[in-house]
Amino acid sequence: MASDIDRYELIWIYLCVAVLLGLFGILLYSAFGLGIHVETDVGQIHPTQVATTAPFDQPGLRQVGPDRYEAVIVARAWVFDPAEIRVPAGSTVTFKLTSLDVIHGFKVPRTGINRMIIPGQIAEVTHRFDEPGTYPYICHEYCGSGHHIMNGGIVVEPR
Amino acid sequence: MRWLIYLSFLMLAVGGIYGVLQGLDKMGVDLYRYLPDPLYRYYLGLTVHGVTLGWLFTTYFIIAFLNLAVIHGLRRPLRSPALATATFILAVAGGFTALVPTFTNESSVLWTFYAPLQAHPAFYVGLTFVVVATWTAGINAYLTWRGWKREHSGERTPLMSFGALTTWAMWAISSLGVAASMLFQLIPWSAGLIERVNPLLTRSLFWFTGHPVVYFWLLPAYISWYTMLPAQVGGRLFSESLARLVFLSFIPLSVPTGFHHMFPDPGVSQSVKLLHAILTFAVVFPSLVTAFTVVASVEVGARRNGGRGLFGWLLALPWLTNPAVAGQLLGMVLFATGGITGIINASYGMNLVVHNTLWIPGHLHTQVAGAVALTWMATSFWLVPLLSGRALWRPKLAIWQVWLWFFGMAIMARGMHWMGIAGVPRRVHLTYAPYAVFEEWRMAGWLVGGGSLLMLISGALFLLIMVMTARFSKAPAEVEVPEAKPLHPVDRMPLVLDRVTPWVVVTLVLVAIAWVPSLYQIATAHPYVNGWRLW
Numbered sequence: 001m002a003s004d005i006d007r008y009e010l011i012w013i014y015l016c017v018a019v020l021l022g023l024f025g026i027l028l029y030s031a032f033g034l035g036i037h038v039e040t041d042v043g044q045i046h047p048t049q050v051a052t053t054a055p056f057d058q059p060g061l062r063q064v065g066p067d068r069y070e071a072v073i074v075a076r077a078w079v080f081d082p083a084e085i086r087v088p089a090g091s092t093v094t095f096k097l098t099s100l101d102v103i104h105g106f107k108v109p110r111t112g113i114n115r116m117i118i119p120g121q122i123a124e125v126t127h128r129f130d131e132p133g134t135y136p137y138i139c140h141e142y143c144g145s146g147h148h149i150m151n152g153g154i155v156v157e158p159r
Numbered sequence: 160m161r162w163l164i165y166l167s168f169l170m171l172a173v174g175g176i177y178g179v180l181q182g183l184d185k186m187g188v189d190l191y192r193y194l195p196d197p198l199y200r201y202y203l204g205l206t207v208h209g210v211t212l213g214w215l216f217t218t219y220f221i222i223a224f225l226n227l228a229v230i231h232g233l234r235r236p237l238r239s240p241a242l243a244t245a246t247f248i249l250a251v252a253g254g255f256t257a258l259v260p261t262f263t264n265e266s267s268v269l270w271t272f273y274a275p276l277q278a279h280p281a282f283y284v285g286l287t288f289v290v291v292a293t294w295t296a297g298i299n300a301y302l303t304w305r306g307w308k309r310e311h312s313g314e315r316t317p318l319m320s321f322g323a324l325t326t327w328a329m330w331a332i333s334s335l336g337v338a339a340s341m342l343f344q345l346i347p348w349s350a351g352l353i354e355r356v357n358p359l360l361t362r363s364l365f366w367f368t369g370h371p372v373v374y375f376w377l378l379p380a381y382i383s384w385y386t387m388l389p390a391q392v393g394g395r396l397f398s399e400s401l402a403r404l405v406f407l408s409f410i411p412l413s414v415p416t417g418f419h420h421m422f423p424d425p426g427v428s429q430s431v432k433l434l435h436a437i438l439t440f441a442v443v444f445p446s447l448v449t450a451f452t453v454v455a456s457v458e459v460g461a462r463r464n465g466g467r468g469l470f471g472w473l474l475a476l477p478w479l480t481n482p483a484v485a486g487q488l489l490g491m492v493l494f495a496t497g498g499i500t501g502i503i504n505a506s507y508g509m510n511l512v513v514h515n516t517l518w519i520p521g522h523l524h525t526q527v528a529g530a531v532a533l534t535w536m537a538t539s540f541w542l543v544p545l546l547s548g549r550a551l552w553r554p555k556l557a558i559w560q561v562w563l564w565f566f567g568m569a570i571m572a573r574g575m576h577w578m579g580i581a582g583v584p585r586r587v588h589l590t591y592a593p594y595a596v597f598e599e600w601r602m603a604g605w606l607v608g609g610g611s612l613l614m615l616i617s618g619a620l621f622l623l624i625m626v627m628t629a630r631f632s633k634a635p636a637e638v639e640v641p642e643a644k645p646l647h648p649v650d651r652m653p654l655v656l657d658r659v660t661p662w663v664v665v666t667l668v669l670v671a672i673a674w675v676p677s678l679y680q681i682a683t684a685h686p687y688v689n690g691w692r693l694w
Contacts, residue, residue, distance in 0.1 A: 031508060112511050116421070119686070140584035144276070
């Protein structure tokens, strides 16, 4: 069939396949060479068990090592609990997230932090905060009439 | 057929009004407060916008257009008038059944209706009726083809109808996801027959359908670009075999991609998401082939009309004289930009920069509200005259109308992409968000609001032209269904390019590999939860 295809169209097709494969190769490098991954299956927890199961029974920030923190955040319409996290600059924070009710979102602009918070599921994301400043976290999945007021903030304090 | 098209225009109008309000909201302008209760509620409006435009405007027009493609391509009427009537009743009754509880603020769950937000059962039942209407329409198309085949054995299916039949085959498989979610979870749950649903499962089943639904919208536009547009510019279809390959390859490639809408979701593994990313890159390929074939077909016509030069022939196309052509060409320009943003969205880690920001509506508007809607408006400029028997009213105004839509859409999308990169979330009543920094977003917000206002004017013009054409314009219309001839007629087509079955088999295998393990795991091992009404 290739012989029936116009010469220019055949060149175009080879070019497109090459570009798509090339882009995909870069994507594989970003994932396996640079370690940039999307969310994975971390585990499940039923919303009715959240209040009695660690670590979600005590939402908040804990230090787990030198410059290492764990931030356990429980989302519900329309607040993040806790609504503020304070860490010194240079800290690596692992966020653990779940929902008490409906699907929420978790996005921190100017970082790669972007997660869905789904009732029944545990989401996890780790980020190192080098620059001091305030980094809002915003709910970006519709969760009812108060969706647009649902937000919190990470305050990164200078060392 | 005529009434389905008119109803699709009604849906466009209703959804469009909320669209402008949303666009202005991105500038910090709130016009919602002038609406009566409960219409002033942002998320009710957003649900109306998504349902009227993304489910009803689209489906109604598609059923009518695919019917036309089957009837005209095969030169025979639909096999079952009863099935056609059932289709119409299901589609229209379903649409209104879903919209009534939406307008009373009992179903403010948006176009995606993610559980465990729980709407009124009529919402889910109504949308399910609309999906069933697509099934009856598809069955009718298939029966019509079978009757044709008996009388024309040995002949290949005319391309216009072949495109329609492959679209129905692709949709039949794709729609199974959301249908299963509706029938086994959402409807019984909202009706009180079962207490809990699995949010990750319903969300996954939604996107099983939610990605290929965009090809359900796109392929009718491709039918016009491949089988009608070349004739409308005096050209020829550059390659029939490649056109067939494109339509057929959408069957296996469109369905096993839906997890790219769920890259940031917990509960689904990275390896499955990587597989869906690969397959999403694969589904870009038929559109890239389309770019060449359609542009080459159009070039044939431009050069026959005196077009010269490496690129100069582009000016020999009727950009400013034939609205039925101009709309399609402008749609193609927008579509190309959206192809690029789509590749960005599919790019695994890069998706985390844009997921659920305003960038995503930027992408989807260039594609469905840009390329597809413009192509359907352009099509209406000959189709409505054909169906009503009256000539197109004020073709010059129609030219202005499509160019205005094009610029409005381009400007609005530019603003949306910009705001998305700045981190502005989607689906948000931005004017009242405490984290909104309109000082930083001012320029981008003006592009979104300004673009939407241009589209409001264009949309109003389109509806005016349609009403005047259908009711008051001069009769009779001298219109025929445009049908392109191939540039190099081919006597025999390889059988694999005239048969749908092998492609369906490949699709089912791909679906089994790409979806079933995850869906099974989620359905059996993941939590089921109660519903919430939070509006």
